[in-house]
Amino acid sequence: MATTPNIDNKRYQGLIISIALFLTLIGALLAFTFYTSSLLERNTALIDQTNKVANDAQAVIKDLFDLDASYGEDTNSPHIQRVLTRLEENTASITSSIAAIEQGGEITDTEGRSYTLPRIDSDAQANIAAANEQWEALEPKIQTYLKDADNIMVPSADNLTQAVEQAKTSSLLINDSLDNLTNDVFNTAEREADTIRLIQALGVAAIFAYFLIFVFFFVRRLRETDAEALAARRETQEIMETVNTGLFLLDKDLRIGQQHSRALNNIIGADNLAGENFTNVLRGRISDKDLKTTQQFIEQLYNPRVKEKLVDSLNPLHKVMLHNTSDNKGLNDRFLDFKFSRVYDNKDIARILVNVNDVSDAVYLEQRLEKERSQNDMQIEMLTTILNVNPKIINEFIANTQMHIEKMNNILKNPGSSQYELEGKLKAIYREMHSLKGEASALKLHSFTKIASEAEDKLHTLQNQGQLSGNDFLPLAVHLDDLLSLSNTISTLGERINRVAPKSAKPAQASAALNTNVAKTEVAKTEVVEAGFSETGASESIMTDNAASSHAIGGMDTDIGQSIDLDSDANDEQLSFYKDFAKDIAVRQGKQVQLKSESLTQVQIPDHLIKPIKEISIQLVRNAVVHGIETPETRHSTDKNAVGTIDLEVKDNGSDIVLMVQDDGQGINYDSIRTKLSKEGRFSTEEANQLGENDLLKHLFSSGFSTKEQTDEDGGRGVGLDIIKAKVKDYNGKLNVNSKLGQMTRFVITLPKA
Structure with a gap:
């Protein structure tokens, strides 16, 4: 399994020391070579300097003989001036050169380069001393002559004669001494050169031998390391072929590592997974949403600032269904569980280790x-x-x-x-x-x-x-x-x-008849305006008074069924049924309600009206709790009792059965209906504002329309009032809605017995 190698300094310590020693030997040999090159260069400069002294001495003697032969010639002539100048320069050069050779001083060649002459041995010292002795005998006489040589007023013949005579005596001795000095310096330089060549040869031989030893041990160590790596690879391969789970590594680019468990191919249901992009393997087999979440999840795993335990709880591939997209029809969809773990290189996140298990059996069992x-x-x-x-x-x-x-x-x-x-x-x-x-x-x-x-x-x-x-x-x-x-x-x-x-x-x-004591509620007589009702084909009446607006829907005729009586136990059971129903809804909605019925009397309800009255009652009670009654906090803010009141009454007025459900809640908010119609795109804002209360109620009773923003078990789908409207129409009844914003809503259903 490919991982980022962790360098073990102790393991490679010997190799590092060997390379350091090898480089040290090469450096030492190079330093010695540079030193010996400098020494040879100084010896060469010393030989050149002794030769120069010998040549200058010959030139001095020659110039003295030339001056002696030309005595009497005009001292200002170019010839005499040139010889005098050269004699003066050579005399000074010989003096400084002998001193430099004798003391190992610094000299400058004709090209302006400076050299420090090496110290000479005892034999050379004796030769340079002998030469210097003869020069010290000659050089004062030359200086005495040169002092007045160009002054015609002072005779210099005697001084010149003395210098020439001394030169005849000293020239041979100076030349012999300088020749011996040159031979001594040359022999010394030759010996040093031989020593240098020997040392260099030995150094190169030592370096080459060390290199051979180094290569031998390095190759042996490399072979041992290769053997260990091969053994580890075989062990890893055996593990990968044996484990029953899918194991593989993911890099930052979401590519699967080159080594993975053999079981991975069977679990994933794909071949040649090494090097494949993980998202391409999953694409089409899980939802696009899960796939995108998986990419973001793995990116967070590579984020060192995010804790691994925290991000693990967001794993989108926990018991995920992997769909079969291959041509193998025998391979079914399976549930796989992916677990992701970080692999660290020191403190850096190097890879992500993925462990995949087929948990289909466990999921099906669950x-x-x-x-x-x-x-x-x-x-x-x-x-x-x-x-x-x-x-x-x-x-x-x-x-x-x-x-x-x-x-x-x-x-x-x-x-x-x-x-x-x-x-x-x-x-x-x-x-x-x-x-x-x-x-x-x-x-x-x-x-x-x-x-x-x-x-x-x-x-x-x-x-x-x-x-x-x-x-x-x-x-x-x-x-x-x-x-x-x-x-x-x-x-x-x-x-x-x-x-x-x-x-x-x-x-x-x-069936049990619904029996309640109907409170005597008189409906004020108002002006009736007939209008068409497109949804039901029935007629609609609109009644208004000073405090509220009310609406009625008429319907068709139906047959009269037989009536039955209920005993007091049945009455109590029915009342308890609706009270519990209202309280259960109130608990789910976070409200408090109390359902009331003044008293229970024997009400003869035709058999065919028992069921619709019960269904309508259930819908109206639910509607009152969900849409009418406010939360305790809202009711407190409007100076209402925290517990809302719902009145459920049924009465027999001779030819009709009248069902009335009234709550003391927030009433019908027609502006809210306009806003919802505009929000749903049924009308523009301008069109919605022009709708009257009659039109707004039509939409409130239409299928699929609800002012509740969120749907739940109790409402929000816009079906309850649609059921009431349909039932009233089916039984040729009338529906009257009376509401006052912030105070109450009353539904009155009138169903004819015949």
């Missing part, structure tokens, strides 16, 4: 256990409901559930190809599903409520997608099957617990 746990919880929930609710209400719920499911099933079976027909099917199914959810929620059957809510989510999506097709409705069949299965389960449990309850109860046989 799902199966979760499903069984959910079924157990559901059965406990159902048992709790059966034991705490009147059997008649349970049987009524079962019958209504089966009826709703049958209606939805029939709606799905009905042919429909145009968008108008498909939208009609969607609205009809939405109403039935919402009614079923309301009854289940009232009985605290959360399993029913959850399935119905999931179905509503799909219906809500279909409602907003625009174009519909028949295939869009196919997934709803699964939800209907789940609801029917739950209905059968609760029916079976109920039969086992309460054998006296009938196995299958029809709504007309098992």
Whole structure:
């Protein structure tokens, strides 16, 4: 497995020392060579200097003889002046050169380069001393002559004669001494050169021998290191071929390392992964969102300022489903668990180690256990409901559930190809599903409520997608099957617990009548204005007074069913049912409510009106809690009691059954309706501002419209009021809405007995 090598200084200490010694030897040899070159150069300068002294001495003697032969010639003649000048210069040069040679002083050649002459040995000292002795005898006489040589007023013949005579005596001795000196210096330089060549040869031989030894040991160490690396590679390969998990390394460019476990190919379901980009391997097999999150996650792993434990909790590839995109049909989608760990080189993050496990079996087991746990919880929930609710209400719920499911099933079976027909099917199914959810929620059957809510989510999506097709409705069949299965389960449990309850109860046989004492509420007589209602085809009346606005919807005729009586226990059960229902919704919404009914009396309700009155009551109570009653904080700010009040009343006025639900909440905010219509793009801001209250109520009762911003179990999908409108129309009834902003909202439903 390729990793950034970690240099071990101790392991390479011997190699480093050997190289340092090798370089030291070469440096020493080079330094010695430079030194000997300088020494040879100085010896050469010494030889040149002795030769120069000898030549200058010959020139002095020659010039003296020339002056002696030319005596009497005009001293200002060019010849005499040239000879005198040369004699003077050579005399000074000989004096300084002998002193430099004798003492090892500094000289300057004709090119201006300076040299420090080496110290000469004893033999050379004797020769230079002998030469200097003869020169000291000659040089004063030459200086005496030169002092007045160019002065015609002073005779210099005697001085010249003495200098010439001394030169005859000293010249041979000076030349012999200088020749011997030159030979001594040359011999000394020759010996030193031989020594230098010997030392250089020995140094080169030593360096070459050391180099051979160094190469030998280095190659042996290299072979040992290669053997260790090969053994480690074999061990790594054996590990990689043996482990059952997928192991590989990722670099900063998200490329998979050259070595990885053999199991990785089977787990990922791809070959030739080495060197591949990790994102390319995952692309198309996980969602684009997860893929992008994975890239950002790995980038954070390479960020040294981010703690590894913190970023590990954000791992997007924890038990992720990897889809099969290969041609191998036998390879199914699998759940893989990727774990990422940092690999450090000293304190730097070098790579990311990835460990992949196929956890499909564990995930499927968890799902199966979760499903069984959910079924157990559901059965406990159902048992709790059966034991705490009147059997008649349970049987009524079962019958209504089966009826709703049958209606939805029939709606799905009905042919429909145009968008108008498909939208009609969607609205009809939405109403039935919402009614079923309301009854289940009232009985605290959360399993029913959850399935119905999931179905509503799909219906809500279909409602907003625009174009519909028949295939869009196919997934709803699964939800209907789940609801029917739950209905059968609760029916079976109920039969086992309460054998006296009938196995299958029809709504007309098992339903309990809703009985409440209706408070005497008089509706003020107002002027009636007829207007068309495009959604339902019914007529609409608008009634207004000083304090509020009210609206009524009329409908069609229907048959009169038989009426039944309820005993006091049934009345108490029904009232408790609605009180609990209202309080449950209030708890979920963070509110406090109290449902009131003045008293319970024997109200004879036609059999065919029992079910619609109950469904409408459920929708109106939920609507009052969700949309009407404010939170305790809001109510306090408006000087209201923290506990909101909902009045639920039913009365028989002879020819009609009247249902009234009133809350002391915030009322209908028509400006809020205008804002929502404009926000959803149904109208422009200017058009929405021109809509009257009558038009705004039409939209409030339309399918899919809600002033609630967020959807939840209790509202926000815009179906509750649509159900009420549809039920009122189906039973040829009237709907009156009376609201005062910030104070109250009252719904009055009038359903004719005949």
